[in-house]
Amino acid sequence: MRVIKRIFLILICLVLLLVVGSYLLPGKAVVSRSVSIEAPASAIFPYVNSMQETEKWSPWLSHDPETQLSYSGPEAGVGNTLSWSSEHRQVGSGTQEIIESLPDQTVKTALDFGPRGTASALFQLAPEGDQTQVTWGFESDLGLNPMARWMGLMMDKWVGGDYERGLSNLKELVESNN
Template structure:
């Protein structure tokens, strides 16, 4: 009986340590990737300023071609909203709305993943001669949830490669318009 009590006490202490350490971890998860595209910002901007246009280069839609998509609001710019739903665990369901748009410079979106939380994403277009550096960023407030803070440590690894693939797809689409 003493042995079982020691195991239970040890597990409780371990859990308390993990929870305590979680509050020392970052309260935000951030992911950012960039690519240089051989085109002016004016050629790239329409592809990031419209949820409908993201279908052409999204890194997630190829995972589940059966993803259900619905659009509301204007066709581009502030208020343009995408609602998606998929049974695929790496696609999931959610809502993304453009909340800020500065022509040929930046697009900011609000993401709502339902029970999985909310986040913000952004595209920044920075001219570099005849080319444009495109930076795709993501930020999520992890709150005081210990599990979310531990998961936040993995966000760059989980999402970073998708952002790289998406930016590569965007580069191919834009440069192919030639």
């Protein structure tokens, strides 16, 4: 009986340690990747300022070509919204709406993954001579949920590769059309 009590006590201590330790972890998950594209910002901006245009270079549609997509709002800019639905776990379901758009500079979107939470994404375009540095960033507030904070540590590993593939796709698309 003493052995069972010790094991139980050790398990409780481990759980408490994990919960308390989670509050020492970052409260936000942040992912960011950049690429230089041989084109002016004005040639790149239309591909990030329209959810319809992102379909041409999105890294997630290759995970599930059967993803159901629908659009609402204007064709581009603030209010342009994408809703998607997929059975694939890396794609899932949700909405993405452009909430800020500064021509040839910045596009900010709000993401809603339903029960998986919310996040924001940002595209920044910075001229560099004959090229443009494109930075694609993601940020999600993890709140006080201990499990979400531990999972936040893995966000860069889970999403970073997709961001790299997406930026590579965007680079190829823009440079071949420029």
